[in-house]
Each structure stands twice: as structure tokens, then as C-alpha cells.
Amino acid sequence: MKKADLILILCVVVILTPFFIPSTGFLDWFNQTTAAHPYIMAFFKFAILSTLGEVLALRIRKGVYHEKGFGIVPRMMVWGFLGMCIAMAMVIFKTGVPAFLEAVAGCEQGSLASVFNDGHFTWGKLGIAFAVSVLMNTIFAPVMMTFHKCTDMHIGMTGGTVLGLLRPMKMRQIVSNINWEAHWNVVIKKTIPLFWYPAHTITFILPSNYQVIFAALLGVALGLMLALAGGAKK
Numbered sequence: 352m353k354k355a356d357l358i359l360i361l362c363v364v365v366i367l368t369p370f371f372i373p374s375t376g377f378l379d380w381f382n383q384t385t386a387a388h389p390y391i392m393a394f395f396k397f398a399i400l401s402t403l404g405e406v407l408a409l410r411i412r413k414g415v416y417h418e419k420g421f422g423i424v425p426r427m428m429v430w431g432f433l434g435m436c437i438a439m440a441m442v443i444f445k446t447g448v449p450a451f452l453e454a455v456a457g458c459e460q461g462s463l464a465s466v467f468n469d470g471h472f473t474w475g476k477l478g479i480a481f482a483v484s485v486l487m488n489t490i491f492a493p494v495m496m497t498f499h500k501c502t503d504m505h506i507g508m509t510g511g512t513v514l515g516l517l518r519p520m521k522m523r524q525i526v527s528n529i530n531w532e533a534h535w536n537v538v539i540k541k542t543i544p545l546f547w548y549p550a551h552t553i554t555f556i557l558p559s560n561y562q563v564i565f566a567a568l569l570g571v572a573l574g575l576m577l578a579l580a581g582g583a584k585k
Contacts, residue, residue, distance in 0.1 A: 395431065
């Protein structure tokens with residue numbers, strides 16, 4: 352274990368500790384702020400946690416937390432923006448899918464959506480959560496993942512700087528250099544049905560104030576799994 356590993360572990364412990372000490376009131380502040388400013392909080396949750404996942408994946412693959420052109424800050428900015436988009440998509444699909452199912456099944460309007468307001472687990476809630484997860488990840492996720500792949504390549508092509516991120520993206524060059532076989536066969540065909548369908552089913556069963564942060568943690572977990580599958584540095 353390197354010194355950088357110990358520093359990262361210490362930072363994570365310092366950040367997480369207030370959540371588990373009721374006297375600090377940090378958890379109450381977190382819940383209240385999430386309820387009052389859900390999209391701003393989504394920005395910071397994804398900017399921190401999802402970027403952490405990419406940093407850990409780099410550590411596993413290459414043995415370092417940062418390298419020239421990696422661009423931690425630009426990646427945080429992109430993940431923050433995507434976090435806001437994901438939070439928006441979760442609201443849209445969590446509202447729209449039950450409405451669609453009600454229209455198809457001829458149910459009373461609002462009856463299926465109301466199961467999410469019930470604090471108890473039911474099989475009906477599980478079924479609707481699975482339907483929401485499947486439709487969101489089938490319709491929204493491939494577009495988001497492809498856009499994220501393009502931004503990753505853009506960050507690398509512009510030296511991993513904030514100013515580079517703000518430059519116009521050379522989409523023709525980026526799209527022509529994407530490994531579409533890997534992107535389609537692994538990222539979309541495998542991770543979406545095998546990981547994201549069940550993972551986001553769990554997400555939609557959770558209380559609303561924890562759904563976005565759990566989705567961000569899933570990004571960390573997936574990044575680590577893909578890094579391990581790709582092979583760690585010897």
C-alpha cells in the first residue's frame with residue numbers, strides 16, 4: 352500500500368464519519384439540503400463519487416491515481432452535469448412509467464405511482480421499480496453513456512485541462528475513434544441488463560433522498576468492476 356492510498360482512505364473516513372455521528376446533525380443537514388436543492392446536490396454527489404470511481408479504476412489499472420491528461424477537475428465537471436441529468440431522468444421515468452402502466456392496464460390515475468410513497472417494501476413496488484429501471488436504462492442510459500465516452504475522449508485530446516474541456520468538441524474525430532465494438536458489446540449490451548437493470552431497481556425502492564447518492568455509488572462500483580475485469584497493473 353502506497354502513501355497515496357493511506358491519504359485517500361483517511362480522506363474518505365474523515366468525510367463519512369459525520370454521517371454516523373448523530374450529534375453532529377450532518378445527516379439531517381444532508382437530507383434537508385437534498386430535499387431543498389436536489390439538482391445542485393446531484394451535481395456534487397456525482398462529481399465527487401463518480402470521479403472517485405474513475406480515479407480508483409485508474410489506480411487498479413495503472414497503479415497511479417492521476418496521470419498526464421487524465422483531467423480530474425474536468426471529469427468532475429462532466430460527472431456533475433451528468434448527475435443533474437440523471438437526477439432529472441429519474442424524476443421523469445419514476446413519474447412517467449407508472450402513468451404509462453396505468454394507461455395500458457386501465458388503472459386509476461396515480462394508483463401505481465403512489466406505491467413509491469409507501470415506506471414499506473411490497474412486491475408491487477419491486478415490480479414497478481423494475482419497470483422504471485428497465486425503461487430508463489434502455490432509453491436514457493445508452494445516450495448518456497455514449498455522451499460520457501465522447502467527453503472522456505475530448506478531455507484526453509485537450510490535455511485534461513478545464514479550458515480544454517470548454518473548447519468545441521471535434522465530434523467527427525471523436526466518433527470515428529470510439530471503439531464501438533467494445534462500447535456496444537460490453538458497456539451497453541452487458542452492463543445495462545446485467546448490472547444497471549437490477550441495480551437501479553434497488554435504487555427506486557430506496558427513499559427519494561438517497562436515490563441519487565446510491566446511483567452515484569453504483570457508478571463507483573461499476574468502474575471498479577470494469578477496471579478489475581480489464582486487468583490490474585502487475
